Amino acid sequence: MGNSAKLDEIDRRILRELRRDGRLSNLKLAERVGLSATPCWNRVKALEERGVIEGYAVLLNQKALGLPDTVIIEVTLDRHDDDTLERFGAALAELPEVVEAYLLTGEYDYLIKVAVAGTEGYEQFLRHKLYKLPGLRHSRSTFVLRCLKKEPSVQP
Known part of the structure; x- marks a missing residue:
């Protein structure tokens, strides 16, 4: 900036x-x-x-909210036209489990961070939400064992 x-x-x-x-x-x-x-x-x-301060927020503890597990998901779409990317991104943004989502360069199209309650909660998220999003071709998931660093913003 x-x-x-x-x-x-x-x-x-x-x-x-x-x-x-x-x-x-x-x-x-x-x-x-x-x-x-x-x-x-x-x-x-x-x-x-000037937009240096974008806003103020409360940081919530996802474990205290009953969502102790974090899963990182790499997603590939079946097409890369503007309409597919826009529709997938908009649908992704509506899912409350999604904490962060990034459109990427490279092998995968999106990197998504979700908060869930264990493998059962993750299976529900996959089957009833992620797999129903338009344009999804492939996903690869990794459960986070421990967070080593988490900051709300970059250090000025």
Whole structure:
């Protein structure tokens, strides 16, 4: 993003603090980055307006929600025309189990990360959802044993 070149060290400190805790009050954030409240608020607003800060979210624990397992799925479609890619991508985005989905170059067309409850939950996802999506030709699945790193965004 071209905006990254315009970030100074104070902007980066603001982003690092908000990345750690997006619920920080402006007063606490200003204190941590060495600004008074108004200039800090102005900088945060400018970062939001420039699209550097895309939004704020709550991180949910998928295990606590009854979906302790993560499966990575590589998908190949039967065709690669714009209509097939668009229809498959739109249908994929509607599935609540899908946490992340990427259109790829290379051997597979999509890389999908899903949250499920064990092999039984995964079988249900495959049979009743993924295999019913338009254009799917082949998929390959891998269960995640342990997550070694998971960040909500890149480190500024």
